[in-house]
Amino acid sequence: MNEPLTLHSYWRSSAAYRVRIGLNLKGLDYGIAPVHLLQDGGRQHDPDYAAMNPQQLVPTLQHGHRTLLQSLAILEYLDEVFPAPPLLPATARERVRVRALAQLVACDIHPLNNLRVLQYLQREIGIDDTARDGWARHWMQSGLAAMEALLVEDPGTGDFCHGQTPGMADCCLVPQLYNARRFGMDLVSWPTLVRIEQACLALPAFEAARPENQPDAPPA
Numbered sequence: 001m002n003e004p005l006t007l008h009s010y011w012r013s014s015a016a017y018r019v020r021i022g023l024n025l026k027g028l029d030y031g032i033a034p035v036h037l038l039q040d041g042g043r044q045h046d047p048d049y050a051a052m053n054p055q056q057l058v059p060t061l062q063h064g065h066r067t068l069l070q071s072l073a074i075l076e077y078l079d080e081v082f083p084a085p086p087l088l089p090a091t092a093r094e095r096v097r098v099r100a101l102a103q104l105v106a107c108d109i110h111p112l113n114n115l116r117v118l119q120y121l122q123r124e125i126g127i128d129d130t131a132r133d134g135w136a137r138h139w140m141q142s143g144l145a146a147m148e149a150l151l152v153e154d155p156g157t158g159d160f161c162h163g164q165t166p167g168m169a170d171c172c173l174v175p176q177l178y179n180a181r182r183f184g185m186d187l188v189s190w191p192t193l194v195r196i197e198q199a200c201l202a203l204p205a206f207e208a209a210r211p212e213n214q215p216d217a218p219p220a
Contacts (some may be wrong), residue, residue: 009033057116071106
């Protein structure tokens with residue numbers, strides 16, 4: 001399918017980061033359409049963008065005339081439409097493991113440290129920066145500890161979350177560890193996660209997807 005791919009992305013969005021990794025792992029050419037989540041109250045709320053994505057979130061992937069939402073659904077779509085190299089392993093038993101690891105991050109950890117949640121805690125409930133950041137760290141701590149336990153002794157874990165090639169779970173893990181560091185977390189308690197992250201970041205697909213390497217990242 002030679003239709004153009006355009007990713008509506010914000011440089012520091014971990015959900016958009018996941019999709020950038022997936023696109024890069026598959027060697028796909030795509031354009032970036034930046035959506036600044038803070039400028040002018042958040043450009044994701046602009047009427048044109050909201051009409052395309054009623055959730056007013058990033059990422060949104062346009063593939064030709066198709067508009068695709070939700071990072072994990074997008075990664076599954078990419079795996080079906082561009083099957084090589086795969087982001088999911090060959091057997092149902094292996095796939096359910098990888099999906100569970102990916103959803104641990106995308107469904108259980110990330111939503112509780114998402115920008116709109118943190119903004120609500122401050123603007124509507126009135127908690128201060130210290131309490132807000134403590135909230136985020138609490139839920140990251142809980143989820144990352146569980147992910148470490150799931151990975152550390154499972155024979156399916158290899159250099160990456162599953163086996164010797166990166167896949168969907170790694171697309172989710174690396175951005176979440178980036179988030180954890182943003183909130184000042186010490187990752188020493190999770191050596192398996194850090195080891196896998198280091199293996200990922202040694203690959204060009206992950207390096208190119210880093211937030212600081214995006215066209216909308218602020219100058220260093």
